[in-house]
Amino acid sequence: MHKSTRLTLLGTALGNFFEWLDFTLYGFFSTAIALTFFPPGNPQLALLATIGAFASGFITRPLGAYFIGRYADAKGRKAALILTFMLMGGGTLLIAGAPSHASAGLLGALCVLLGRLLQGLAASGEYGAAAAMFIEVAPPGRKGLYGSLFIVSTYLALACGALLAVLVYSLLGAAATEAYGWRLAFVIGLCIVPFGLWLRAGMAESQAFSQARRQPRQAAAPIDWQAVLVVIGLTSLGTSSLYLSMIFMPAFAKAAFDIAVLDTSIATSLACLIVAASVVLGGHLSDRLGPALPMFGGLAVILLGGLPAFGVLLWHPGMGSILLFQGLNGVGLGLFVGASFSSVCNLFRTRQRALGLGLGYNLGVALFGALAPLVSTAALGYGIHYAPALYLLLTALISAAASRALLGRAPSSSTCETLP
Template identity: 35%
Template sequence: METPTLTRLTDASAPSPAPLTRKQSRTRLVTAAAVGNALEFYDFTVYGFFALLIGKLFFPVHDPVGQLLLAVASFGVGFFTRPVGGLLIGMYADRAGRKKAMVLTLALMAVGTAMIAFAPTYAQVGIAAPVILVVARLIQGFSAGGEVGASTTLLLEQAPANRRGLYASWQFASQGLAAMAGALTGVCLTSALSPAQLESWGWRVPFVIGTLIVPVGWWLRKTLDEEPPAAHAAEKGKAPKVPLIDVLRDHRRAVLTGLGLTIGGTAAHFIIVFYLSIYGVKMLGLPAWTAMLSGCVSGAILFVLAPVGGYLSDRFGRKRMAQMTRVLLMLAIYPAFVALNRWPSATTLLATVTVLSCVHGINIGGVGAMLGELFPRSVRATGAAVVYSLGVAIFGGFAQFFVTSLIVLTGSTLAPAWYVIACGALSLVGVAYMRESAGTALD
């Protein structure tokens, strides 16, 4: 596989650095692009796993279900600022460059994560505690909204035409690796610490770790090479002053189809990877370590199979792979929840997570490339970021809150399955209207 050599732009007076090999350039590109997304989902994973404890410490509601609802709502509140971040940072990436936008998103994510790590509890500062927590989640959401658009478009634009699916798939593979790391951290902490220690300081450790990862990601992104966007704009003779106007005026079909694609994938992702751990503890009565182990399994599978899905989308077509795997997941999700409720055990939970994650991992492998290929380069970061952040904000960030509320309202423990099926049907509609672009020239 031939990987394009990136041009390093340096000051004329500065000493010339040793050139990177093709393998080093490819590794640095993928790592730098994926690290911010990984940090985001690492934080989301540990937040989800400690949602019950966070609810107890920050939301003084006597009803355990009420505490859970408030905790998952604070998890989802960050998704309110995702579309805003997607819009503003996406336009910044299209005007100033993907690299500058990626450095900005990582800095904002670091601030939000550090705020959670050192936030005082309700017992310490009263109502200010949940306010600090919510503000931190809003900052993280703003950052995450622009992260996917900037980093995924950089991967797409540097990849060979017949490997774009594989390159872009590492964004979602990094989510799996982050989920696995977050779950392992949770398992280790709950196994090594007493409940009192976890409540006192142990729950902060994962967020401190997330903050300490930032300098590595910062260095990778600051030293990344990128062709200036102005050079490509001058070559093509077009440089929109407000990319959002071009997206809404000239690419309405791409926006609608991209939203449809995002809805199904993000609903399935947040239910399978994040909510099943809470579901296992709260609804099935399984021990916390067993539920966290399901997060490890799911994350490991996504890390391995997302690149496989990206490769298959390059070889057999993204549209075909997206349709096949989406239908398979819709067919599997309902009997999976029936089995969980009929035979509630660690074995059933892990088997269910394994099967669902395998199908989901193949499905999301080609999604990053599909979203980026919907838009031309001049508005690609803006279009992809807005579409992705809107879909995730509505159908992913509040997925846990929606299904928890549905279970309370309907009394049916199968509500999560119906939610995934409904979102999957909307996704199939969006995919049906997409043009196949695997292997074609990228503007």
């Protein structure tokens, strides 16, 4: 592999890692943020309001996917990836520096809301441009494996975010973390921004995009909305499983079972590593055997293993049952996402790839990811602890239908053509 190709893949993956680390810190410190920016006296209402602010980051995601996706398809993947990193840094700065409710009333909550909106814009533009760059640069015949490395960078960011939460809670204690310590994690995220910008400034542009750009410009073809719907359906399971079994689990376990956030953060970091390993396996198998077997195998692990494990968690709440639920969902999720990623690239041409992938992914996240913690938190208030399992079942069925549609459109081999 050429040196410039390796640097481009590295810059894209590391930049994606840093962005998702900043984006997901909010979820791991949601309990502390709730106590900082909302009136005391009703912790459940404060948590629901905090999760609502978390979900607000999804409101801008379809907008960011559209505008930044079009920008990436017109001006280049590199330019879009630098823009998303700057937006993520601005959003993280607003959250880290927001004044508390005790000192400024609702002003701090408004700063947090604006910060989440900027982070949502960054995250939405990041996926389409970064996924397009990775798929177009990866060598033929190994796009499943190399594409899986892009996804792995996301889950490693989640694992590091969880470990960072563990470190802060361990060193400072719960009281100090809830008072000011959570801000230190966001400051660490801010310190990474200059390095990420330097990495991405040194990347080469995608050769496939450069070739397509040199061709005579024709009338813009309409976006393939059927393909976008397939991506939305595929995203439904991945995003609901991610937010329910990984990011939201510390807050859910604390509210439902009074299990310490520190303990569940450790379990979450281990589960994220399980997902990362399973993603690589899914991508490798898709290169060797085609995507169908690992995709439907992953769905089967979630339906036959992950959902029953949630029942075990309800009957015997504790660290062991939490890790069992997260681990089984992680294996299924990793196989499914790792195997499907490279096939999705066949759904869009080069000059529509960032827009098409970004729109499908972010509409799926906005529809299913934002609702997952909101529905579960609201149901928890009524004593309905099994709501996350029902939600996962619904999204698994949707993703199964989308998988059949994807495999019906794409070749059985995961070799990705880079169409102009």
